[in-house]
Amino acid sequence: MNFASDNIVGASRPVLEALVSANAGAQPAYGGDDATRAVETMLCEIFERDCAVFLVATGTAANALALSALVPPYGLTICHAEAHVIDDECGAPEFFTGGAKLAGVPGVGGKIAPRTLSDWLAARSGHEKEMPARALSISQATEGGLVYDASEIGALCDIAREAGLSVHMDGARFANALVASGLTPAQTTWKLGVDVLSFGATKNGCLAAEAVVFFDPARAEAMRFLRKRSGHTLSKGRLLGAQLQGYLAHDHWLSNARHANAMAARLAQGVVALPGARLGFPCEANEVFPVLPRETVTRLRAAGAMFHPWSARSLSAGERVAPHEMLVRLVTSFATTEQEIEAFLSVARG
Structure with a gap:
C-alpha cells in the first residue's frame, strides 16, 4: 500500500530489456551511440517536427538546465508558487542559471490562470532595479494533479510571447497528462507555443532517464555546453538512450x-x-x-x-x-x- 509517489517502483520490463540489450558490445561515448540517435529520431517523430533532444538522468537536471538555456543570470522565471522548480529542487534552477530567480504566483491546484499571469506582468515596472522576466514555466500535470487543457496552455503562451518570455513545460508526468487530454504531443506543446519541454520518463517506467526537448533547434546551441559543463553528459550515454528506446517503442x-x-x-x-x-x-x-x-x-x-x-x-x-x-x-x-x-x-x- 505504497502511494508515496510514482518514482518508488523500479523500471518496466521493456525498459530493462532494452537496457540489457544495449549493454552488449562497444558504442561511442557521450551520446554518440545508436540508442541515443534512435531516441532523438523517435522524439522528433512523436512531436511531428525537427527537435533538438538532450538526454539527462534526472528531472532536476532537465528543468534546471532547460531554464539555464532560456534565462540569463539577471533574469526571472515565473512559475506557480508550489511548482517543483521553485519548491522541490534545492535551488537548482538558480544555481544552473547563475543567479537568476524564480517568482511564484498563486493558482488553484497548481495551475496558473492566464489572468493571473497577465496581471502579474502588468504590475511590473520595467525598472532596472527589478529582475526582468524571461521565461514562464508551467507543470504538466501540476503539483495538484491537474492537467492544463489546450486553451489554457495556448492562452498562457500567447501572454508570454507578447511579453517576450520563453515558455518551459515541466513534464515530469507529461505522459499522464497527455493521455488524459486525448490530444497528440504536438497539440499540447509547440503547436500552442511551448518552447522547451522537460520530457519525463523516470516516473513512468524508466530507471533514470529524462529528455530536454527544444522545439526550435536553433535555440538549443548552448544546451550541449551547459549539459557538459554541469556534469550531466553521461560517458555511457547509451544507457540513457536504451531506457528511452524501450520506453517509447510500441507506445509503451x-x-x-x-x-x-x-x-x-x-x-x-x-x-x-x-x-x-x-x-x-x-x-x-x-x-x-x-x-x-x-x-x-x-x-x-x-x-x-x-x-x-x-x-x-x-x-x-x-x-x-x-x-x-x-x-x-x-x-x-x-x-x-x-x-x-x-x-x-x-x-x-x-
Missing part, C-alpha cells in the same frame, strides 16, 4: 500512463465513498488528493500505508481543511495493482 510510455491514470481513477472513486472524505482537487491524471479524517489517516499509517501530507495553499477559495482533517497525496504508477487499491480502501473503511 502511453500504455504505462493509461494504467497509472486508470488506477488513480479507481482509487479516487473509492476514496470519495469513504465516510467523511472528499477530494481536494479533481483526479485528472495519476494523483489523488483526498481530504481525510485524521483518524482515518492514523488507521492507514498504522496498517503500513505510505503517502504524504500535502499543502492546502492551492485549494479553491471555498475549500478548507478542518483541524480534524488532513489533505494527503496518493500517487499511482504503471505498477500499481487493483489489489493494492482495495487493500488501502479496506483499511480506510475500518
Whole structure:
C-alpha cells in the first residue's frame, strides 16, 4: 500500500530489456551511440517536427538546465508558487542559471490562470532595479494533479510571447497528462507555443532517464555546453538512450500512463465513498488528493500505508481543511495493482 509517489517502483520490463540489450558490445561515448540517435529520431517523430533532444538522468537536471538555456543570470522565471522548480529542487534552477530567480504566483491546484499571469506582468515596472522576466514555466500535470487543457496552455503562451518570455513545460508526468487530454504531443506543446519541454520518463517506467526537448533547434546551441559543463553528459550515454528506446517503442510510455491514470481513477472513486472524505482537487491524471479524517489517516499509517501530507495553499477559495482533517497525496504508477487499491480502501473503511 505504497502511494508515496510514482518514482518508488523500479523500471518496466521493456525498459530493462532494452537496457540489457544495449549493454552488449562497444558504442561511442557521450551520446554518440545508436540508442541515443534512435531516441532523438523517435522524439522528433512523436512531436511531428525537427527537435533538438538532450538526454539527462534526472528531472532536476532537465528543468534546471532547460531554464539555464532560456534565462540569463539577471533574469526571472515565473512559475506557480508550489511548482517543483521553485519548491522541490534545492535551488537548482538558480544555481544552473547563475543567479537568476524564480517568482511564484498563486493558482488553484497548481495551475496558473492566464489572468493571473497577465496581471502579474502588468504590475511590473520595467525598472532596472527589478529582475526582468524571461521565461514562464508551467507543470504538466501540476503539483495538484491537474492537467492544463489546450486553451489554457495556448492562452498562457500567447501572454508570454507578447511579453517576450520563453515558455518551459515541466513534464515530469507529461505522459499522464497527455493521455488524459486525448490530444497528440504536438497539440499540447509547440503547436500552442511551448518552447522547451522537460520530457519525463523516470516516473513512468524508466530507471533514470529524462529528455530536454527544444522545439526550435536553433535555440538549443548552448544546451550541449551547459549539459557538459554541469556534469550531466553521461560517458555511457547509451544507457540513457536504451531506457528511452524501450520506453517509447510500441507506445509503451502511453500504455504505462493509461494504467497509472486508470488506477488513480479507481482509487479516487473509492476514496470519495469513504465516510467523511472528499477530494481536494479533481483526479485528472495519476494523483489523488483526498481530504481525510485524521483518524482515518492514523488507521492507514498504522496498517503500513505510505503517502504524504500535502499543502492546502492551492485549494479553491471555498475549500478548507478542518483541524480534524488532513489533505494527503496518493500517487499511482504503471505498477500499481487493483489489489493494492482495495487493500488501502479496506483499511480506510475500518
